[in-house]
Amino acid sequence: MSSEVASPMSPLGANVRKGKAATVFPSHVRRSFKHHPTDYTGELVRLLDDLSLVTHGISAHVAEADEQIRYGKVGNQKITSDFVTREVYHSLANDGYACLILSKGTQAPLTFPEYVPHGGYVVCLSPLSYDSLNDHFLSAAGTVFSVYKRKSSASLPGRSMDLQQNLGDQVAAGYCVYSSATTLYYTLGQGLYSFVLHPLARQYFLQPNHKLMWEPNVTCVYLDRNLLREDTPLAHAVKKFVQDHNLRVGDSGCAVVNVALCIQNGGLLVWKDAHLLCEAAPISFLVEQGMGVAVSDQGQRVLDLKSVEGNYHAPLTICCGPASAVEEICATMQSLQK
Template sequence: MERPITLGEYIVENQKDFAYAKGELTALLSSIKLAGKVVNEKINKAGLANIIGKLDKENVQGEIQAKLDIIANDVFVDTLRNRGEICGLASEEMESFISFDETINLDSKYVVLIDPLDGSSNIDVNVTVGTIFSIYRRISPVGSPVTLEDFLQPGINQIAAGYLIYGSSTILVYTVGNGVNGFTFNPGVGSFFLSHPNIKFPDTAEIYSVNEGNYEHFPKGIKKFIKWAQLTDNLQNTPLTARYTGSLVADIHRNMLLGGIYLYPQGSLSPNGKLRLLYEANPIAFITEQAGGKAVDGKNRILEILPKELHQRSPLICGSKKLVDRVENFIDKFPEGC
C-alpha cells in the first residue's frame, strides 16, 4: 500500500505545472490551508462556543450576517496578511478591498478574492458549508499598493482557485489550471491528504440542483429545462434527481463527483442573478471547466465576463457539459421571460 500524499508534498512535486510562481504558490496555498483548519475548528465547536446564530447587522449585499461569517472572514484576512504572500484581499463580507501595505506584502505579486463562509445560513441547522477562494496575479506594479483594477479581472485570468468544504469530512479542492484535485483533512495528524485525484465530471449525469421554490420567477427556458430533466425522455432515458442544499460548495462538489448541473439563473426575483461573480461564480467556473464541465450565465462563458464592481452579481449555470448545452438550447428556443 502506497503512503498517502499530503497537500504540501503534492504542490511541491507538481510545481513545474504552475506557469508563474513556484515557492509563492506553495506558501499561499499553505496559508489558505492553515486558515481553513482554524475555520473548520470554529465550525465544529460553534454550538459549544455560542457562535451560531445571526448578528444584528447586514453585509454590503444587504444580507444578515451569521456570527461565523465575521469570524471566518477575520481568520482568512489575518492569516493571509501576516504570512506576507499576497498584497491585497477582497471578501464578500467587506465593502471594499484591503491593501496590505506592509513592505513584505507590497513585494507580492498576488491578490486573493474570497467567500469566507459560503452557505452560512445553513450553520444553525448543521448543513455543509464551505470557503471559496480565487487567486490572481496583480496588474499594478509590484512594490506599490494594490488598486481596484487588480481585483476587477475576468475569471479567465485566475491562476488558481479552490474551495474548502466543511462537512462529514473537511476537503480542500483546488486547481492551478492543470486539472482538479481534492485533499481530505485527517484531524488525527493535522494534514490534508490526496483523496480525489484528477476529478472529472462523469460522462453520465444524475442530478440537477436548483431552488425550485423560485420556479415561477424563472425564465421560460429554465422552466422548460427543469420539466425536461424530470421526464424519462432525456439524455439517459431516466429522470434526473433533484438535490439542492442552498450551499453552493456542497452542491457543486456533489455534482462534480456524481455528475450533474447547478442552476442559479436570473429571474424576476434576481434580475442580475444572485451569486457574486468574483467570489463565487468565477472560481467555481474555473474549477468546473478544469474538471471537464462548462459554466455560463445563460448566454456567456462565465470566465470571459469583464467585472465592473467588486460585488457584481451573476447568474450561474454550471456542471456536466451536455446538460449545460441543453439549458442553453432551451434558453435560445424560449428567450422570453417568466
C-alpha cells in the same frame, strides 16, 4: 435531501498502494507548480499553503459551532463570515504573498498596511457559505477562494485595477467543505483534485489519487427550487430539462455543498446570484478543470467574462454541468428568446 457530504474516500487512504506514501496538499502543490510554474518566486505555492492552513482552523470552529447548537454551549467563538474573513486577512497580512483581498461580505477590498510586504497576488474570497434557511443546524458549510496575478506595481498596496480581471485569468481556485469530513478541492489550471483533512494528523491527504472528472450522466439537478418558479429563459430551460430526462431536483441549502454533491454524484448545478469574482469565477474554473462547462443565465461562458470597476460584487446566475447537458439547456434558452 441531507446536506451531509461524505469524503471522496476514506481519510486514511484506502487505495494508497503498499509502500507508497500518501500525498499531502503542500507536496502536491509543489509538484504541480514545478511542472507548470506561474512565477519563479514561489509566492503562489506559499499563498496556497497559508489558505489551506486557515481552513484547518475554520473547520474546527464550524465543528465547535455545530456542537454548540446540538449539545449546548461549547467555547465562546461565534462562527460568521466576518470571522472567517478576519482569519484569512490576519494569516496573509504579514506573509508578503498577497496585495489585496476581496471578500464577499465586505464592500470595500481589504488592503494591507504599507509597512508590511505586498505580494504579487489578489485573493477573492467567499468566506462562509451555509444553509441560510436552517440557522439551527450547521452540519455543512463551505469557503470558496480564487487567486489572480496583480496588475499594479509590485511591492505596493493593491489597487482597484488589480480587481479588473478577465475571469479566465485565474491562476488558482478552490473551495473547502466543512462537514462530517473536511474536504478541499483545488486547481492550478492542470486538473481538479480533492484532499481530505485527516482528523489527527491535521494534514490534507490526496483522495482519490487522480484528477476528478465531472460525471457525464446527470442524475440530479441541484438548485434553489424557487428558481424553477421564475419566468426566465434559464428557469424554463432547466424545468424542461428536468421533465424530459425525469430527473430529481435537490438542494442542500448551501451552494458550495451543492457543488461538491454534483462532483461526487454527477449532476447539474444552477447557482442563482453567485458573487461574480468570489463564487461564479472560481467555481466555473474548477468545473472546467473537471471537464465540465459553466455558462451564465445568458448562455455566455463564464470564464470569457470580465470584471470592471464598480461591479466587483455583481451577482451572476450560473449553470454548470456536463457539456451535453449545458448545451441542451443553452439551446432551449435560445429557442425561447426568439
